[in-house]
Amino acid sequence: MRRSRGLTAALVLSLAGAGTGIGLVLMPEASAITAPVAFTADELPTWQTNGVVWAMAQANGTVFAGGTFSAVRPPEGVAGAEQNAVNFVALDAATGNPTSCKLAFTIGEGTATVRTLVVSKDKKTLYAGGSFGAVNGTPVSSLAAIDIASCTPKASFHPSFPATVRALAVTDDTLYAGGDFAAVEGQTRERFAAVDASSGALKPFVANVDEPGRAVEVTPDGKNVLLGGDFFTVNGSNSHALAVVNATTGAVTKTYNNIPSNSVVKDISTDDTGFYTGHEGSGGGVFDGRIGLRLSDFTEKWRDRCLGATQFVLPYEGVLYSSSHGHDCSTELEFPDGKRNFLLAQPTNHEGAAPAPVDGFVRGPGKLGWHPTANDGMDGTEGIGPRVMAVAEKNDVKYMWVGGEFTLINGKPQWGLTRFASTGDVGAPTTPVASASSVKPGEVQVRWRTSYDADDSKLTYRIYRNGSATPAATVTASSLEWERPQASWNDTTVKAGQSYTYRVTATDAAGNTSALSAVASVTVPTSVQSYPNQVRTDGAELYWRYDDAVSPYVADSSVSGNRSGVQLNTPALKQSPGAVPGSTAMGFNGTSQQVYSDRRQTVGNAFTIETWFKTNTTRGGKLIGFGNNTARSSGSYDRQLYMTNTGRLVFGVYNGSTRTVSTGLFETYNDNQWHHVVGTQGPGGITLYVDGQNKGSLNATSNATYAGYWHVGGDNLANWPTRPTSNFFAGQLDETAVYPSALTQAQVKSHFDLAKAPTDTVSAVKTTEDTYINQGAPSTAYGTSTSLAVRGSGSLYETYMRFNLPAAPAGQVLKSASLQIKTSTQANSGTTDTVKVLPVTGNWTGAGTTFNTKPTLGTTPLGTIAGVAEGSAVHNVELDTAAVSAALGTSYGLGLTSTGTDPLWIWSSEATAAEGTPQLVLTFGAK
Known part of the structure; x- marks a missing residue:
């Protein structure tokens, strides 16, 4: 098995060509789909179901899918007639078409369903579990064995399971089952049992649990069985949702009591070194993510606490693929609560030393650049989306098959089944959004928001100057769907007083190339622009000048911070005049518009926030602050400057309580003039400056610890002193900067004075x-x-x-x-x-x-x-x-x-x- 690589979302850059790079780390060019991901995100034509696919297995280039459906039909736009498929279909792994194998799983009363499929080690027998009474008319009792070569049920295999079978695992001679049953063949077997893989005869294995069993897996050495489900006891021992038992007797080997009581295990899988669990739950404090555990001693190595009902986990070549509707990975320092992400991939192990535990758990390995999209699914279902996955190989091509209740894949109609191949990447990255600026002779900073490619996290960018067909520079940078940081390159071959244009393309590992970005134009000044040059010199790590000409990208003009912003609800661009000569401002409506930073970060106990504003609002609003969400209102928020309804300014942090400094009762600034406001925190506490003057300090040297994003123009202000009517600011903002240290009063005054200096x-x-x-x-x-x-x-x-x-x-x-x-x-x-x-x-x-x-x-x-x-x-x-x-x-x-x-x-x-x-x-x- 190939050793996994723990890729992170950190920006990685390389440079070739003219000019000098900013913060660039040399690394090789990207090659085929960004390793260790093994599959493209481009969906292939696949026959569809008219219901939910609950189970999958594969053998010899054929994929078996079971569930609750009655027919299959050709892919959207492909000719062909619908075919009957009663809760089961066999499909060619390479074409996505049904094979000649037809099986009907039926029941006398109620709705038949197939909930689990597994193939014997010799690839000759397919075992099916669920709730059904016959297969092609042959009587069975919720568990059946199918001869794969002839596609017929084995009549001699008919153990009696009186309730739904939800999980199966097989060795050379034993078939393990989990589900809702309390007895098998008339003998007590509560939710887990084992039968002979050939005859179906009940085995002495006993692992009784008190609630349904949903997952069962055998360790690679065959000595132990991993159990998952809703249960709280195993053979009388306390163990919630997960347990390890002896493969022969069912005696308890390992119990677990650190999974929340409102969470269950939906799936378990293994590879050579570990086993992995997928969880679902409901209510406060729920655990919905994945756990990686060691096979050596069954202890936990990491826990991914993303929220979103994980249904299936599949380790393959060092990567754990999972199906869920992940919507909040804040605990993993990834995407905040919001958009659902249905198919995810991450390394099975951390690369190098694992990070230190947080809240008692080691975070999971960071997500990789594999991101096909799906949806919640069909009306009348649970709204889960993808539920099950399988990897099949045919003609030297490997295919990732996915089943569930979705009706869209990558935005296109596709019901219940889809697949992705190990070759044939055809999707080009999104087009970069580029800009360029120059604050001193001899240097242009070209910036762009990194592109998104659903199966390549590392992209190659080519920068073209003045319309040339030959790139002036080549830069490699990494990005994910939910984290697209700015990349930048410095052109140091430019001449003062001349105008230059730049365009940027993005190319993935397969050579698919985006369109050229829109033209970014800049004229190199003949002398240093005093204000922006000083902001950069004083160490700003985020500097938004709001000279952007298009939505939704806000360029970062800091030297190497690359902390770009995303406009929300289209603020007004290029408002003139700005606070500083030669620069434009951004206008905000006071009801919904803001800009948030595109990179999650933590902020220490020393920082400075700075901005210029102009308003006549009487509803107040947030000028700039830090919060733990992006487009949604933050639940954690502090380090903020805001205006009250009367036009007073407040700066504060939260360290167990709100600690604020504000301007005086009659010091109001909603006079429709440009004003400069700065808030600092350092060893001396917090200080508020307005128009270069110290307006007060407070001995508050700490703040709340969480990862989040900078917000300008709006975000939550609930429960803060003299809270204004509106969380959102109505007016213009310009020259916003964030520093990783507390600026001195002299530096603040210098910035205020330099804004008046003449500029080209x-x-x-x-x-x-x-x-x-x-x-x-x-x-x-x-x-x-x-x-x-x-x-x-x-x-x-x-x-x-x-x-x-x-x-x-x-x-x-x-x-x-x-x-x-x-x-x-x-x-x-x-x-x-x-x-x-x-x-x-x-x-x-x-x-x-x-x-x-x-x-x-x-x-x-x-x-x-x-x-x-x-x-x-x-x-x-x-x-x-x-x-x-x-x-x-x-x-x-x-x-x-x-x-x-x-x-x-x-x-x-x-x-x-x-x-x-x-x-x-x-x-x-x-x-």
């Missing part, structure tokens, strides 16, 4: 008109052409562009100017020649300019570009700042010429190509 502003001015002339067609005008051309000889091409230049903002001057163009997609659009940018001194129009009427060009170049590479990409040409500055506030013409014979082809303003329109990028700054 950038104007991107697109052409109002453009055309080119062609010596080979001297009378033709090209004013409506989607392409523009430049060539010096052979047949002269010259391009002309017109821009309406803005005046410099008050108190600022032009600091840099560049022309941005994009080569077209036609072959050989680049050039080996040097292209000059010259001022146009003569008059011209797009409609009237031909070679015969071409305007006059100046003689002194404004800028040059020495060759343009082949392939469609964006290029920048630095221009003479003084010359462009002199033309500010006017209509300005530029001409492109060359002296060589190799033409350059670029997009015009009439083109629809992304990033294609020629533009001037003008950077203005303080005099």
Whole structure:
């Protein structure tokens, strides 16, 4: 058996190509489905049932499914007629189609059902248990043996089980059963029994329990039997839900009394080193997850306390696959209460040393990147979803089969049965959501929310700059469906004053690649932007500037925190003006909108939270705080700044009671002006600062210990002092930051003062008109052409562009100017020649300019570009700042010429190509 690897959701990055990575750990490229997962998450066409599948087994490339149903039908959209299938169907593992084996499990009164299936070690006999009185008319009593080769019931095998059989396990000579019965063959056998595997004769094994048996498994050495169910005693010994007994006599070997009384064992499975239990329960303090135990001494090695009614556990090649409707894995530091996750996978063992116990239990190994989706199921059923799993192999391909009461798999109609293969991954990752920012010359930070792929947790990202077909960098990062942290890369080859565009793709291990992200544009400043640079320098590990242009991603601009945010209920983007020049804000409606961080974390007793806000609300609301849920209201929440109805500000933590500091009775801040608020905690306690001023401190040096998420704009405020009417804030927020230490008063004051410092502003001015002339067609005008051309000889091409230049903002001057163009997609659009940018001194129009009427060009170049590479990409040409500055506030013409014979082809303003329109990028700054 392959040794399992304990993959975690921690972000793992690798880098190749231009620039320098941020917090990157080198590691090899991903290969086939991310190990140790063995199956894709892509559902295969499979015949469906019209009822619940309770049981599965497999032999020789055939999968047997039993349950409560009457027919099977072809997959959605596949031709074929429905077939009778009375509580049983045999299917080809490789095609998903029914085989010729037909069995009908019936009963005289009531509803027949098959609840458990198991195949003999020699793969010749299929045993079925449930509630039925006949198989194909042959009388039986809730337990039957089927000859697999002939698909006929063995008439000589008919032990009498007077009540439902729910679980079976088989050795070479013994068949163990668990269920609801109190006697077998007229002899007392309470809920567990053993019969001869050939004859059905009752064996002396006695393991009487007081409540139903639901699971039975034999240890690999054959010496012990593992029992699971609802019971509280075994042979008179106290043992709830789980016990180990001698395989021959049923004498108790091991009891368990640490499973909550309101939880039961639904399934038990084994591998070479351990056994695993799946649990279901109801009520407070319930245990709904999985336990991993040692075979050596039957002691517990880990306990996964996710909530969600685990129905089945299947260890395979070092991975424990499980079916449930897991909805809350907070105790495992994974997804909070919310969306149901029906199919999960995790290593059978921790990699390396196990984590320290929490609440007396070692957490389970972290979930792996295998995440097919399902649903609760059919009307009138228990709403569980998947119930049973089996791995079958045929033609060297392995298949994970799943049965239950679901009606959807991966969002597509599929009832009762589905399957996944070990090969053939065809699902591409989701498209990354990218952004880019620059706060100082020579550096651009490209950020993106990691993508999601249902069977690959480790994805390869390629970053393309300026439309190039060759990636500027390659980064590998890990993500799961419920944890998609930001990944980032620093481009350190950029030039001040120039504009750059970036797009990102995600590729899985099988080579499936997402679409390109939307274009992320940025202009590199000519001087350091004081405020954001200081926030980063002071160690912010989360920094949301709210310059995002699309939902639902909020980029983290910290140096290496990569703690991005997720917008909930679409807050208003790019609200201007923001609190800091050059930045925009985010608007919140005060009823439902917020942003929460995309990565679960713990926060120590030293931290700082900081944000800017602007509001006139009289209903108060949370500005920023920490809570243990994401989209749902948190049950644990503190470390928060909030506003009262009157506009006062409160900062507080919880350490057994709420400990808060607030502004004075008449110090209110709902005046529709921008204000800066900071809350710190450290060895000196908690302190509240507003607009750079200390508003009070309190000797509170600890806070509540739990894992959670940062929330901005809303979350629970119940039971906090002077609680406002609304948990949600109505107004604008900007420049939110979190630090892992307490900022000093000097640092806080510095941030407040720096927000007033002047910063560069950038104007991107697109052409109002453009055309080119062609010596080979001297009378033709090209004013409506989607392409523009430049060539010096052979047949002269010259391009002309017109821009309406803005005046410099008050108190600022032009600091840099560049022309941005994009080569077209036609072959050989680049050039080996040097292209000059010259001022146009003569008059011209797009409609009237031909070679015969071409305007006059100046003689002194404004800028040059020495060759343009082949392939469609964006290029920048630095221009003479003084010359462009002199033309500010006017209509300005530029001409492109060359002296060589190799033409350059670029997009015009009439083109629809992304990033294609020629533009001037003008950077203005303080005099």
